Amino acid sequence: MEKIIVYCFLFLQHTLFSYGQQFRTVIIDEEKAHPLNLSEIADKVIPVILETSSSIMNGNIFLTNEYIFVTGFSSIVQYDLTGNHIHTIDCGGFVTDNVTCDTIKKELYVPVGNIIKCFDYSGKLKKEYQLKNRILHILFHNKILWVALYNKQSDNKYIYTIEKINILTGEIVPLSFSLENTIGSRACRLMLFNNDVVISFMYDNNLYKIQQDDVIPIVKWEINPPAKTTKDLTTLRTNGFTGNYLFINYRRDDRFYTYIENMMTGEKYNVDNLIDDVYNTANSCIIFPLNQNGDFFFIKDKYDVKGNSIGDKPLKNGGVIFIVKTK
Numbered sequence: 001m002e003k004i005i006v007y008c009f010l011f012l013q014h015t016l017f018s019y020g021q022q023f024r025t026v027i028i029d030e031e032k033a034h035p036l037n038l039s040e041i042a043d044k045v046i047p048v049i050l051e052t053s054s055s056i057m058n059g060n061i062f063l064t065n066e067y068i069f070v071t072g073f074s075s076i077v078q079y080d081l082t083g084n085h086i087h088t089i090d091c092g093g094f095v096t097d098n099v100t101c102d103t104i105k106k107e108l109y110v111p112v113g114n115i116i117k118c119f120d121y122s123g124k125l126k127k128e129y130q131l132k133n134r135i136l137h138i139l140f141h142n143k144i145l146w147v148a149l150y151n152k153q154s155d156n157k158y159i160y161t162i163e164k165i166n167i168l169t170g171e172i173v174p175l176s177f178s179l180e181n182t183i184g185s186r187a188c189r190l191m192l193f194n195n196d197v198v199i200s201f202m203y204d205n206n207l208y209k210i211q212q213d214d215v216i217p218i219v220k221w222e223i224n225p226p227a228k229t230t231k232d233l234t235t236l237r238t239n240g241f242t243g244n245y246l247f248i249n250y251r252r253d254d255r256f257y258t259y260i261e262n263m264m265t266g267e268k269y270n271v272d273n274l275i276d277d278v279y280n281t282a283n284s285c286i287i288f289p290l291n292q293n294g295d296f297f298f299i300k301d302k303y304d305v306k307g308n309s310i311g312d313k314p315l316k317n318g319g320v321i322f323i324v325k326t327k
Contacts, residue, residue: 028223043327069108096113097187162199198241200239200240207246237249
């Protein structure tokens with residue numbers, strides 16, 4: 001009976017959070033950060049050994065049931081799930097950040113400046129969406145393209161906005177949201193949590209959920225000690241959810257940390273070094289959320305791998321993407 005009560009409490013807590021009726025504040029103490037073994041949160045780790053060398057900007061890859069799409073500087077590189085190179089799609093300009101995908105129609109959406117280009121998997125350009133401002137990040141979900149944008153003002157302030165594009169009608173609808181930044185960062189991430197669209201901006205200690213076109217803060221974090229310099233506000237990667245896990249990345253005195261919380265169980269980790277004790281690769285694992293529910297990934301150069309293979313799989317010319325299925 002006691003187990004049933006505990007389970008019901010956790011489920012109710014999770015449900016309330018999911019529907020925006022509970023705003024959470026997370027307090028993080030840098031002095032309590034400690035190393036964490038990958039096996040403590042990983043149910044399974046799948047290495048994908050890349051055939052060619054690819055520059056993965058900001059950890060942006062998109063995973064389908066057939067392929068991995070890696071965002072390059074001006075192209076999208078397509079691999080199969082064994083890491084074999086399929087082909088490279090020339091995007092005709094600098095790719096602002098990431099690629100997202102309609103896996104049903106097998107269409108890729110790629111932001112290039114203030115244009116979103118739609119390609120099929122063979123690299124054929126099918127359509128374009130012209131926007132007024134430059135694009136930060138995009139996410140395809142339920143036949144809608146969610147787009148985060150920025151506009152640099154004459155006083156050097158940056159104004160961030162969100163728009164949605166109905167891909168069936170082409171209608172572009174701005175949301176009633178804006179965020180001002182005077183530092184000049186141009187990084188954010190759109191993601192899913194419980195089928196809701198969530199957005200995170202670098203230099204902002206809030207996570208927001210988009211609910212019926214309203215943008216609602218759902219998580220706020222405070223870090224002790226507070227940041228003393230602008231550099232301490234830069235994490236080189238944004239925050240958010242992957243599966244049931246909340247990730248908050250922070251920096252103090254040139255060291256990088258990650259706070260991890262399981263939203264279902266309440267289990268918390270304050271990590272200063274994520275150690276790969278599964279394949280025993282060198283250096284700390286830098287976590288990036290993956291588009292598929294419950295997964296994250298980290299990237300290792302082939303020189304971080306001991307020997308010339310991972311298990312019975314020989315290394316190739318590129319690095320290795322480790323896809324982690326969380327517990």
